[in-house]
Amino acid sequence: MSSSGGIQIPGRLPLLLTQEGVLLPGSTMRLSVDTPRNMQLVRSRLLRGTSLKSTIIGVIPNTRDPEHEADELPTLHSIGTAGLAVQVVGSNWPKPHYTLLITGVCRFRVSSLLKQRPFALAEVEQLDKLEELTSTEEVTAEDGELQELSQRFYQAALQVLDAVSLEERFKKTLPLLTRQIEGLKLLQKTRSPRPDDEKRVTFSSCAVFPGRQFSLDEEGEDEDGDDTAALERKVHRANMPEAALKVCVKELKRLKKMPQSMPEYALTRNYLDLMVELPWSKSTKDCLDIQAARILLDNDHYAMDKLKRRVLEYLAVRQLKASLKGPILCFVGPPGVGKTSVGRSIARTLGREFHRIALGGVCDQSDIRGHRRTYVGSMPGRIINGLKTVGVNNPVFLLDEVDKLGKSLQGDPAAALLEVLDPEQNHSFTDHYLNVAFDLSQVLFIATANTTATIPPALLDRMEVLQVPGYTQEEKVEIAHRHLIPNQLEQHGLTPQQLQIPQDSTQEVITRYTREAGVRSLERKIGAICRAVAVKVAEGQKEEEVKRDDARQHGPAPSSPHCL
Numbered sequence: 001m002s003s004s005g006g007i008q009i010p011g012r013l014p015l016l017l018t019q020e021g022v023l024l025p026g027s028t029m030r031l032s033v034d035t036p037r038n039m040q041l042v043r044s045r046l047l048r049g050t051s052l053k054s055t056i057i058g059v060i061p062n063t064r065d066p067e068h069e070a071d072e073l074p075t076l077h078s079i080g081t082a083g084l085a086v087q088v089v090g091s092n093w094p095k096p097h098y099t100l101l102i103t104g105v106c107r108f109r110v111s112s113l114l115k116q117r118p119f120a121l122a123e124v125e126q127l128d129k130l131e132e133l134t135s136t137e138e139v140t141a142e143d144g145e146l147q148e149l150s151q152r153f154y155q156a157a158l159q160v161l162d163a164v165s166l167e168e169r170f171k172k173t174l175p176l177l178t179r180q181i182e183g184l185k186l187l188q189k190t191r192s193p194r195p196d197d198e199k200r201v202t203f204s205s206c207a208v209f210p211g212r213q214f215s216l217d218e219e220g221e222d223e224d225g226d227d228t229a230a231l232e233r234k235v236h237r238a239n240m241p242e243a244a245l246k247v248c249v250k251e252l253k254r255l256k257k258m259p260q261s262m263p264e265y266a267l268t269r270n271y272l273d274l275m276v277e278l279p280w281s282k283s284t285k286d287c288l289d290i291q292a293a294r295i296l297l298d299n300d301h302y303a304m305d306k307l308k309r310r311v312l313e314y315l316a317v318r319q320l321k322a323s324l325k326g327p328i329l330c331f332v333g334p335p336g337v338g339k340t341s342v343g344r345s346i347a348r349t350l351g352r353e354f355h356r357i358a359l360g361g362v363c364d365q366s367d368i369r370g371h372r373r374t375y376v377g378s379m380p381g382r383i384i385n386g387l388k389t390v391g392v393n394n395p396v397f398l399l400d401e402v403d404k405l406g407k408s409l410q411g412d413p414a415a416a417l418l419e420v421l422d423p424e425q426n427h428s429f430t431d432h433y434l435n436v437a438f439d440l441s442q443v444l445f446i447a448t449a450n451t452t453a454t455i456p457p458a459l460l461d462r463m464e465v466l467q468v469p470g471y472t473q474e475e476k477v478e479i480a481h482r483h484l485i486p487n488q489l490e491q492h493g494l495t496p497q498q499l500q501i502p503q504d505s506t507q508e509v510i511t512r513y514t515r516e517a518g519v520r521s522l523e524r525k526i527g528a529i530c531r532a533v534a535v536k537v538a539e540g541q542k543e544e545e546v547k548r549d550d551a552r553q554h555g556p557a558p559s560s561p562h563c564l
Ligand SMILES: Nc1ncnc2c1ncn2[C@@H]1O[C@H](COP(=O)(O)OP(=O)(O)OP(=O)(O)O)[C@@H](O)[C@H]1O
Pocket: 300, 301, 302, 303, 304, 333, 334, 335, 336, 337, 338, 339, 340, 341, 342, 448, 449, 450, 479, 483, 484, 518, 519, 520, 523
């Protein structure tokens, strides 16, 4: 079959009919074969006997192979490509089929069809000669692009195939190549536009990728703009301390030298994005008025006099001495007594941002301090993340459930918190991910816990514990009527006229259906009553008055106080 001058194909070739793409001489293509005739061809020619390389088959493009073996063959495309099957892979899923990897050798013309069954066999005339292929790798590299082109422009590729004379073939191929190059240029432009290119650029030409248009709005610091230049400007505008700026400039230099495809590019980019987003010198102005704070605390919370008094003292001292260092307040009490909501109120009275960090179950110190950037998937700790979320450097951070911090092989998160909460140290808190110090001294930390017994002594020592005891029956009734019922009515879209709960009904709900120090279950029970009334209101019974019996009707049997 091969001669010294080139490749000589046999005069008779089995034909593989395909509609998937066009195999061009010199290119390599993957074909899926699942119709009976093509499968037969693979079985009897490629899988039996001689080596694959020695078996040449003719690939006829643009011809549908009939689904059934009994069907007549459609008219064949007159020109095809003789190809060497380099690889045959069989599979039974989702239905039996073969996948062929075929390298095109040369063109041929179908002179006459000799037989149709079990597979098509034809007498062929070789149209062009190719020098012997040296290696498959070479072929793939040279013509991989051409093959991709042929898939996109099936018809155009067919024309290239049909062009037997070299001159005609050049004529057909050159416009395609020019368009491909233009397309690549446009693509490159859309990926990295100039930093000063603020004009609206619209690519209306869709010659390269039919059906796809590029339209790009470029406005100065667009995210997709010149990444590094925009990032550099942001770094210089972020107002960060000298040490952080130095690190950022160094990272920027590395980033500029890195190719975008490098995995480290994304890591460095994420790091720099975080650095510019952090509120290094952005803060809210405290608007502290003790009178207003007292009114706000009283409005938000009933009872808790001792706690409110201490909070007011704390706020008053802050008003007189803005640079107050410590103490860190820690509210300790049973669940549902309002520790978290007092923290929220403090943030409101100060006019600061509020952020809650739930520490229950945290047993890895990198949760607080972050992971070093050398780790895959590393990220900053919760403190730095919280600062990024609130966007200012003086928020109120509520460290919820400090008594439920765990310990594990990954370190002790309580130890990491020591640095965060120590006013003497936290002005240079170093998160492992950032690797530069961040000043936490402006952050107001408040901690909450259910018990002091499980708080590590070193941590407890840095905090001032304020006990929040449970409520008496009378206090609960007051809290329910002043806060919980109006809140629940609002949440369920009811008006006070639609649902009135008398004091003695509340008292009964408290004694018979709740058994707690706080008011969380009571709030849930009131929610249950609201839901029941909401159904009636929605059914058309307006002005519903819930009497004591009603409360009992919608609740569980008195003998099972916990299950409402
Ligand atoms: N004295 C109070 N006045 C008004 N509402 C209160 C009072 N105490 C608690 N609440 C309400 O009870 C609900 C539960 O309070 P919160 O979530 O603050 O409890 P907690 O003490 O933080 O509980 P946990 O320890 O489980 O976190 C909130 O809706 C809160 O508004």
